[in-house]
Amino acid sequence: MPIHAYRTALVTGAASGIGAACTRMLRQNDLDVLALDRHGERLSAISTETGCDILQMDIRQTDQLYQELTARDFDIVINNAGLAHGLTEGFLGPAPEKVDEMIEVNVGAALHVLRAVLPSMKERNAGHIVEMGSIASQYPLGLPVYSASKGAIHSLSRSMRMELVGTRIRHTEILPGRTVTGFFENSFANDEERNAFISGHRMLGPEDIADAIQYALQSPPHVNVSMIELTPVDQIPGATNWS
């Protein structure tokens, strides 16, 4: 199915990394894209570059989220906004408010986005939802809180397939490994920790993830690509010290 059989798309976390790459990919395919993020300047830049529409907000503002999203019809939703704190600090490391932020954004907001866009998709009996999971939902990587949040997305994705059976709405979960984005900017206590964590290996680029999503979106209408796991060649979770 050509991707431009779809007309409209929502991308959350669209001002950086994987969300920005998805926005570019969708705009290159001539879709109308609403790019949601909390960073106004970065949103303006991606809008100038691609011609997407923008919605600057904190995705945890639930009332505003429903107000904005229920007023529109989306054919594609890339439920992507997410973050990690304290990647090398173990379970007890991140401060309580950082734990809350991970759960509120990675799980709570992702659920509310889905609940806001799904009624219109059901009414039109059409659409494609892409959930941004992580390999952290599948393998113990030493990031327990983040893994728990992405485990919730994995479980949600399995349930959504059941929820949507009998409709023409498709659902895809993407499980990336390490990808070069802004994600690793805020995830560590300092640069030294970050560099030790990510150095010496070639990581995925955000466009690799957007390519995988494009594959799922372009599949024939009777095909549902349920799950795609992508890692750098050097990353074999659980089998090396570069988890």
Ligand SMILES: NC(=O)c1ccc[n+]([C@@H]2O[C@H](COP(=O)([O-])OP(=O)(O)OC[C@H]3O[C@@H](n4cnc5c(N)ncnc54)[C@H](OP(=O)(O)O)[C@@H]3O)[C@@H](O)[C@H]2O)c1
């Ligand atoms: N990069 C990886 O290795 C990797 C691997 C597996 C899965 N993922 C997942 O991929 C998704 C995209 O992450 P990325 O790697 O592209 O990271 P990124 O470059 O940091 O992009 C995420 C964007 O979402 C925004 N965001 C975070 N919280 C928000 C909020 N409350 N309201 C509105 N926007 C918010 C971020 O803003 P801030 O910069 O202010 O946080 C950022 O602009 C996430 O769900 C992440 O968990 C990433």
